[in-house]
Amino acid sequence: MKIATWNVNSLKVRLPHLLRWLEENPVDVLCLQETKLTDDKFPISEINSAGYQVVFSGQKTYNGVAILSRLPISDVVKNNPRYSDEQQRILAATVGGVRFICAYVPNGQAVDTDKYVYKLAWLAALREWLAEEMITHADQGLAILGDYNIAPEDRDVHDPVAWAGQVLCSDKERAALTGLMDLGLTDSYRMFEQLDKSFSWWDYRMLGFQKNKGLRIDHILLSAALAKRCTACTIDRAPRKWEQPSDHAPVIATLS
């Protein structure tokens, strides 16, 4: 089973990219973030025609998440039941016996802003909910995929000195991510040998991608039952080179 996550930064703009990518990478489950579409505008038929079922939770202009699957999707939950949130950032569903959570963690804008406070509160609430979900789904396994908007370590940052203490890299954010992992989740990417300076996001400005000035902020976290089954995790930089790309690249994990 191949599972993946991709922040598409507008599914309206990126639908052709998505369809091309699925053709070249026929993963079983794909979590999308930043669809930026209300549910009435979601391109269901195009995705069905590509061989995928899909569930989604969107809003106007910002945020929006979706889960695509080749296999039947059941037990869909929108949002974190423990956190009242206008913003559509969480979608959970069961596929092939595995519990999937698609997450678009708030960006946080800058340390010491209201948005940063919201990000930390949101992550604390996610941890509370995940603690329960981990128990409920311990046997079958739980995967939480998404744009975490956190670079876990300095090696996930192109210029750790410049980014030190900044949003996406601050100690409090990293502690929040560690807090999630302490529930028994593994960063699938770091289970395997990877090249130095591997990133999943590059700024559109300053020739970020061409100079590989990026961050690794998109992650696939796996519970123990799934980590045992995980045989590979990669970042696919290819679609970042296409015309009018998303600023994020997909992350793919293979489960036996």
Next chain:
DNA sequence: ATGGCCATAGTGTATGGA
């Protein structure tokens, strides 16, 4: 040179992203 983009709403320019 220390800045350079992009999507959205909406029609000039602000906001958010990361």
